[in-house]
Amino acid sequence: MCGFIGIIKLNGKDVAEELVTGLLSIQHRGQDSSGIITSDRSRFHIKKNAGLVSNVFSRSDVKSLKGNVGIGHVRYSTIGFDIENDSQPFFVNYPFGIALAHNGNIANYEEIRSSLEKESHRQLTSRCDAELILNVLADEMSRISGEFSIGKVFDSLGPLMKKLNGSYSAVAIINGHGLLAFRDPNGLRPMIFGKNDSGFIFASETVVLNLLDYTYIRDVKPGEAIFIDNNGNIHSKIIDAREKTPCMFEWVYFARPDSTIEGRSVYDVRLRLGEELAKRWDKDVDVVIPVPDTSRTAAMGFAKAIGAEYREGLIKNRYVGRTFIMPAQKKRDNAVKLKLNPITSEIKGKKIALVDDSIVRGTTSKRLVSLLRKYGAREIHLVVTCPPIKYPCFYGIDIATRKELIASDKSVEEIRKFLGADSITYQTIEGLKRAIGMNSICTACLTGNYPTNISETDISRFEKIREGERSRVV
Missing domain, CATH: 3.40.50.2020 (Rossmann fold)
Incomplete structure (x- = not known):
């Protein structure tokens, strides 16, 4: 289990300070490592390491994380063995520049990794399944030629959801274009969608929205993808919905008591x-x-x-x-x-x-x-x-x-x-x-x-x- 936040601010202000503050509120979801990546539309800025949020990010780190779009993550490992190397988020340069973090677990990790390496000639540097999801997404997007379009992003997620067996609530930055969020077809891991006057947010728990003064819109639906472009337009599509089966352990143990999940x-x-x-x-x-x-x-x-x-x-x-x-x-x-x-x-x-x-x-x-x-x-x-x-x-x-x-x-x-x-x-x-x-x-x-x-x-x-x-x- 992990925790994530994705924010896009439409007023052009840097998002890093909000991400650090928000991650502190979901530290209970992961203590192994913490990470943030931001985009200023021209390049990524990243800081991640093993440890708690308060230990990983200094004041100078926050200032250096420039950009109005960003994702943050706290992790505890259910796969892999190198905590520092497996820290999220991850990014790839092609196509467009994509950064991603997620909460969940991919059951057919070994099969998909082997396919990526042998058929797509992609080399993964960790044992973290967020890097796997990122490379599947990048591989599918690279197969669709031409200029960037939101339709092409959604078209890429169809094959991704068919390939991946497991749970994932993922947030991704498409550099220069906007913020993407998508949830597995069974809705196993939670994903919350919110807004305020300056932008939009996705997070693992509503407590993040409360702390950062965002208004809850709704839970992202199973198999749904939502893309927020640089002008604040919301694009959404159900890619591949199946029976909704959220994890009971969120209510029993994992989530904070002051959070609301699936309206409960x-x-x-x-x-x-x-x-x-x-x-x-x-x-x-x-x-x-x-x-x-x-x-x-x-x-x-x-x-x-x-x-x-x-x-x-x-x-x-x-x-x-x-x-x-x-x-x-x-x-x-x-x-x-x-x-x-x-x-x-x-x-x-x-x-x-x-x-x-x-x-x-x-x-x-x-x-x-x-x-x-x-x-x-x-x-x-x-x-x-x-x-x-x-x-x-x-x-x-x-x-x-x-x-x-x-x-x-x-x-x-x-x-x-x-x-x-x-x-x-x-x-x-x-x-x-x-x-x-x-x-x-x-x-x-x-x-x-x-x-x-x-x-x-x-x-x-x-x-x-x-x-x-x-x-x-x-």
């Missing part, structure tokens, strides 16, 4: 996730404690519904990153030790309902149960807002192999014993859909039913590749 408040959905869990609750507890930060809202909804007290029993060290999106298990283990510290008075001698958004690998849950036992908890009942995660994700969530998913080969009772909890109550898939308010969502990591064409052979190949990449993380 993340905060409200998380409240309802807690309320749905309360319908299945039959135990007596003294307090409901969330695992901060993502689970707070659901824990409040759950506590109110069961008539129990809500308490903050775990304090988060805000200078430690999100453990789920760290690229290697050893980093996650160390981070969990530093991340959370208990408040003894809220734990000792109490029966606790511990609310968490999900149990993926079990790293955090096992550590927390042990920690709460150490500080005198009488009982610990895990309450999980997401159903058991059993299958790898091909669409941009770092759930790469079945063997690292605790629910892939264990029953709920076996998971309970392994974690050392007194009980575990998982969300149901039906409850998840009711809370989100959509029946058609991507639940592939829960059910193994992928909205795009993913075979058992694909799963095995992907798992092998990702294991090899993780062993080489730079």
